[in-house]
Amino acid sequence: MDARHLIMIALGGVIGSGLFLSSGYTISQAGPLGAIIAYLVGAAVVYLVMACLGELAIAYPVSGAFHIYAARSIGPATGFTTAWLYWLCWVVALGSEFTASGILMQRWFPAVPVWVWCLIFAAILFTLNAISARVFGEAEFWFSLVKVLAIVALIVLGAAAIFGFTPLSGEHPPALLLSNFDTGEGLFPNGFSGVIVTALAVFYAFSGSELIGVAAGETKDPAKNIPRALRSTVLRLLILFVGAIAVIAAIIPWQEAGLTSSPFVDVFQYVGVPFAPDIMNFVIITALLSAGNSGLFSCARMLFSLAEEGHAPQAFTKLTKRGVPLFALSVSILIGLVSLLTSVIAADTVYLVLVSIAGFAVVAVWMSIVASQFFHRRRFVREGGVVADLSYRTPWYPFLPILAFVVLLISVVAIAFDPNQVAALYFGVPFVGACYLYFWLRHGRKGKQQTPRIDRESAPAE
Numbered sequence: 001m002d003a004r005h006l007i008m009i010a011l012g013g014v015i016g017s018g019l020f021l022s023s024g025y026t027i028s029q030a031g032p033l034g035a036i037i038a039y040l041v042g043a044a045v046v047y048l049v050m051a052c053l054g055e056l057a058i059a060y061p062v063s064g065a066f067h068i069y070a071a072r073s074i075g076p077a078t079g080f081t082t083a084w085l086y087w088l089c090w091v092v093a094l095g096s097e098f099t100a101s102g103i104l105m106q107r108w109f110p111a112v113p114v115w116v117w118c119l120i121f122a123a124i125l126f127t128l129n130a131i132s133a134r135v136f137g138e139a140e141f142w143f144s145l146v147k148v149l150a151i152v153a154l155i156v157l158g159a160a161a162i163f164g165f166t167p168l169s170g171e172h173p174p175a176l177l178l179s180n181f182d183t184g185e186g187l188f189p190n191g192f193s194g195v196i197v198t199a200l201a202v203f204y205a206f207s208g209s210e211l212i213g214v215a216a217g218e219t220k221d222p223a224k225n226i227p228r229a230l231r232s233t234v235l236r237l238l239i240l241f242v243g244a245i246a247v248i249a250a251i252i253p254w255q256e257a258g259l260t261s262s263p264f265v266d267v268f269q270y271v272g273v274p275f276a277p278d279i280m281n282f283v284i285i286t287a288l289l290s291a292g293n294s295g296l297f298s299c300a301r302m303l304f305s306l307a308e309e310g311h312a313p314q315a316f317t318k319l320t321k322r323g324v325p326l327f328a329l330s331v332s333i334l335i336g337l338v339s340l341l342t343s344v345i346a347a348d349t350v351y352l353v354l355v356s357i358a359g360f361a362v363v364a365v366w367m368s369i370v371a372s373q374f375f376h377r378r379r380f381v382r383e384g385g386v387v388a389d390l391s392y393r394t395p396w397y398p399f400l401p402i403l404a405f406v407v408l409l410i411s412v413v414a415i416a417f418d419p420n421q422v423a424a425l426y427f428g429v430p431f432v433g434a435c436y437l438y439f440w441l442r443h444g445r446k447g448k449q450q451t452p453r454i455d456r457e458s459a460p461a462e
Contacts, residue, residue: 002220005137006229006235008144013208013294015238020264020284021207023248024257032181032249034188034195042202043238046209048404049366052373053210054230054392059376061222066210066365069306070435071373076443080311081435082368087218087302087332089207089361090295092354094336095343096294098122101285107278118340122385124368125227125293126328129300132322142222143290150283151240169272169286180250189254195416203411205241207235207362209223210369211294242267277367299332302324311443353427360415360428362409370404431434 027035028259044224054071066086100116128139160166185191212229219225248263251270262284268276289403304325307316316328342351373394377387389391394400415421 003139003225003228004231005141006219006225007232008141009294009297010135010209010212010229010233011148011240012140012144012238012290013298015144015151015209016208016291017242018205019122019241019244020152020287021262021282023245023254024263024266026201027249027252027254027263028247029190029280030195030198031183031187031189032254033191034190035198035245035249036242037057038198038202039242040238041199043234043242045203045366045407046102046206047234048400049138049369050230050234051210052401052404053212054227054368055390055394056369056373056376057212057226057230058391059335059380061219062305066334066369067302067309067369067377070246071309072367072373072374073385074368076309077309077436078368078440079309080439081432082365083306083311084362084435085432086365087299088354089358089365090299091332091335092358093295093298094122094292094299094333094342095338096355097193097288097295098336098340099180099293099343101288104281104285104288105280107281109386110383114224117285118337120331121289121292121403122337125289126329129296129329130324130326132324133297134292140293142298143286143293144284145173146283147290148236148240150215150264150280151244152266155247156158157273158251158267161267161271162247162250166271168274169270171272173270178250179458180253183254193253196414197387199411201421203366203408204362206237208291208294209237211298228393256379274294293394296329296332296336299336300329303328303332322425349362352423356423357431359421360424360431363412364432367405367408367412370401370408374398374401374405406437 011343022346023035026038029035030038046173056073060067060068060072065081067079069079070082080301093300096122098118099114102114103119105112105117129136157168161169161173162176164173181187188195197253198218210224233242248257248267251267252263262280263274264283265280268286303312304319306312307314308329314364316325316331320326339351339354342354377394377397380390381387412425
């Protein structure tokens with residue numbers, strides 16, 4: 001895959017239903033300015049994580065690389081836990097993406113049951129992933145392009161409407177400028193605590209940007225393409241997310257945001273775009289399938305990589321002629337469908353546990369990435385490596401990874417004070433403990449002996 005594929009894979013994993021459907025709720029909780037601040041904080045944290053990811057992805061350009069980073073730099077038990085956290089995160093997401101897509105399809109085909117659409121979409125994504133990594137990357141490029149164009153259209157048309165320019169509208173509303181930012185209750189109508197809680201949710205909204213690391217092993221010229229993709233991804237996320245939130249906040253009064261199905265529909269109807277509900281229905285379905293496509297790719301590579309390390313059945317290492325881990329892919333899609341079933345049959349028990357662990361997994365995996373970079377660089381130098389020889393260097397070391405880890409740790413602690421998210425700690429922390437315990441009982445010192453020393457030539461200078 002090329003840099004353009006990596007960028008769209010990352011954007012595909014990040015831009016999902018959260019932005020298109022839940023951004024109005026974000027504004028209603030934090031207020032117009034608070035929502036923008038929350039997304040700026042989220043983008044800053046993404047930059048910190050991606051800066052650490054770049055050095056690791058080039059040092060270890062292997063498929064399903066997250067747990068490899070942690071296993072090599074921190075310890076094999078941490079790598080094992082990181083892999084299962086991330087795999088479970090995306091498996092649970094697959095079920096929810098299929099279900100949401102099926103529900104949205106009923107707008108046009110009300111007689112077709114949701115489960116039929118779930119199976120159809122699962123078959124489509126499985127086929128795209130089963131052919132080759134190149135086909136997956138190309139499909140994700142076009143999936144993501146639809147979403148990006150929708151966001152760009154919202155930003156351009158919405159920004160024009162803010163200044164009173166609405167050529168598509170028959171009503172031609174007056175210029176709003178920043179009038180909606182004057183809430184009448186101060187800059188933060190629900191207090192600054194609303195901004196903090198929203199910032200926590202925004203971290204989850206930006207999850208998926210780390211998929212570049214998963215695809216590192218199937219990237220052409222990783223030393224060149226990975227840093228380029230990382231920089232472009234952070235910049236585009238900043239422009240697309242913050243730009244979209246700013247436009248929505250300026251056009252939709254904060255008290256009304258989150259009360260409708262999609263703030264994108266509200267903005268497009270305001271500026272006079274014809275068939276706005278149908279257009280956005282198509283875009284949101286595309287967004288869901290795009291995120292599912294990236295998630296399925298990630299799940300298969302995680303299982304493959306775990307098996308290569310000897311921490312999962314060796315059947316997962318079997319590849320097709322085009323290098324696709326087909327058995328790992330098949331198991332992932334099947335477990336994703338089982339997750340979908342639990343959302344119907346055991347929504348308040350099994351599915352609640354799965355969703356809680358998946359939510360916790362996002363921040364936990366980011367913490368493992370920045371910690372891995374910290375220990376990787378320290379070990380690299382200790383073994384005689386020259387930092388100047390690295391193709392990509394995480395800037396401001398060691399300040400940057402330490403700052404990133406502290407911010408993420410604070411966000412985890414803050415979850416305990418949010419009743420809507422505290423279940424993530426109740427189930428996430430015990431799950432992590434169970435993974436460590438299982439690894440130590442199953443592998444013991446044998447697991448530690450599988451960790452090789454760092455190859456200083458794995459990251460040659462450009």
